[in-house]
Amino acid sequence: MDNVITVDDRLSAQQAQRLITQGNQLVWQGDFHHAKQLLAALKRPRKAATFQQYRNHQADQARRLNSLLIAIDDQYVVPLRRAPDVAQACREAYGAHGSPRLIPLRELLGVIGAHQLCRRGIAIPALDERIHPHYGVFAPTRPEYVELAAIQPLPKATTAFDIGTGTGVLAALLARRGLQVIATDTSNRAIACAEDNLERLGQTGRVEVMEQDLFPPGRADLVVCNPPWIPARPITTLDHAVYDENGRMLQGWLDGLAGHLTPNGEGWLILSDLAEHLGLRTRAELVAAIGRANLRVAGRAHVVPEHRKAKDSRDPLHWARVKEVTSLWRLKVS
Numbered sequence: 291m292d293n294v295i296t297v298d299d300r301l302s303a304q305q306a307q308r309l310i311t312q313g314n315q316l317v318w319q320g321d322f323h324h325a326k327q328l329l330a331a332l333k334r335p336r337k338a339a340t341f342q343q344y345r346n347h348q349a350d351q352a353r354r355l356n357s358l359l360i361a362i363d364d365q366y367v368v369p370l371r372r373a374p375d376v377a378q379a380c381r382e383a384y385g386a387h388g389s390p391r392l393i394p395l396r397e398l399l400g401v402i403g404a405h406q407l408c409r410r411g412i413a414i415p416a417l418d419e420r421i422h423p424h425y426g427v428f429a430p431t432r433p434e435y436v437e438l439a440a441i442q443p444l445p446k447a448t449t450a451f452d453i454g455t456g457t458g459v460l461a462a463l464l465a466r467r468g469l470q471v472i473a474t475d476t477s478n479r480a481i482a483c484a485e486d487n488l489e490r491l492g493q494t495g496r497v498e499v500m501e502q503d504l505f506p507p508g509r510a511d512l513v514v515c516n517p518p519w520i521p522a523r524p525i526t527t528l529d530h531a532v533y534d535e536n537g538r539m540l541q542g543w544l545d546g547l548a549g550h551l552t553p554n555g556e557g558w559l560i561l562s563d564l565a566e567h568l569g570l571r572t573r574a575e576l577v578a579a580i581g582r583a584n585l586r587v588a589g590r591a592h593v594v595p596e597h598r599k600a601k602d603s604r605d606p607l608h609w610a611r612v613k614e615v616t617s618l619w620r621l622k623v624s
């Protein structure tokens with residue numbers, strides 16, 4: 291079990307590194323901004339040539355940075371000098387009522403960032419509206435794939451399922467296009483978030499949101515899915531929207547699709563090919579999985595996602611991202 295040590299502004303970054311490497315947890319009692327500076331100084335530069343090394347680095351980084359803790363009381367007040375008011379951000383992430391406890395400063399900064407993003411919202415040109423992602427819900431910060439779904443010709447359809455709805459952005463789009471939608475997700479944060487967004491967009495009459503693994507009962511004319519696209523083990527709970535261990539969701543969606551489409555119905559799979567560039571899945575494996583599920587490809591449209599963050603060519607994801615293409619695969623029952 292780790293030791294818990296109380297520390298303050300007198301601690302240097304080097305001393306902190308050493309204590310953490312020895313397995314200690316540090317409870318900060320100094321100035322809030324100094325704690326943020328210390329956290330930044332504890333980050334280690336990546337030296338990863340492969341995706342697996344990159345993930346190992348991320349796991350190690352998360353473990354070490356999460357060793358810097360701060361106290362928070364039951365009203366979500368941080369009793370530190372120059373601490374910001376985080377009560378609303380914490381209520382959104384942890385619920386209305388807190389309890390006195392220690393949390394990693396890194397996690398609290400994530401909660402604050404999520405609160406700011408949720409307030410600001412993300413402009414979705416295809417909807418001509420903003421979508422407001424909750425803490426822990428996949429944020430469509432690169433919304434080109436929504437455009438892809440917006441311009442695809444609809445099959446003859448009145449009903450749709452949106453599997454893994456996240457913020458509800460695709461469900462809102464399908465509703466705008468005149469369909470009656472059932473949207474599912476396994477994350478209760480996503481369910482609450484989708485309900486919020488759909489209400490704001492005036493689409494609750496057209497979309498039913500359901501906490502459900504993959505498909506709701508029944509069939510629909512159009513079944514859409516934008517699954518997590520990297521088939522690797524999630525490290526943090528926030529990873530679940532992007533990392534799909536062993537491609538479970540993708541495989542489950544493909545395997546169940548034929549049984550949930552009406553005759554002449556279409557499945558729309560929105561999938562980045564990043565996993566292919568990282569050597570985690572081949573195109574041939576994807577095409578074979580489509581065939582095994584008794585499906586055929588009726589068409590495919592692409593978009594090149596825009597990466598707004600500064601590109602770092604030492605990052606093993608960088609070169610894969612440069613080549614990344616997101617496709618909308620139109621699938622029909624063979």
Ligand SMILES: C[S@@+](CC[C@H](N)C(=O)[O-])C[C@H]1O[C@@H](n2cnc3c(N)ncnc32)[C@H](O)[C@@H]1O
Nearest residue numbers: 428454455456475476477503504516517518539
């Ligand atoms: C990449 S996000 C896409 C969210 C949203 N559809 C969008 O396009 O922005 C994938 C979503 O699938 C959800 N998910 C993962 N496994 C699932 C499952 N077995 N059944 C339903 N939803 C799932 C995640 O919680 C997450 O919200």
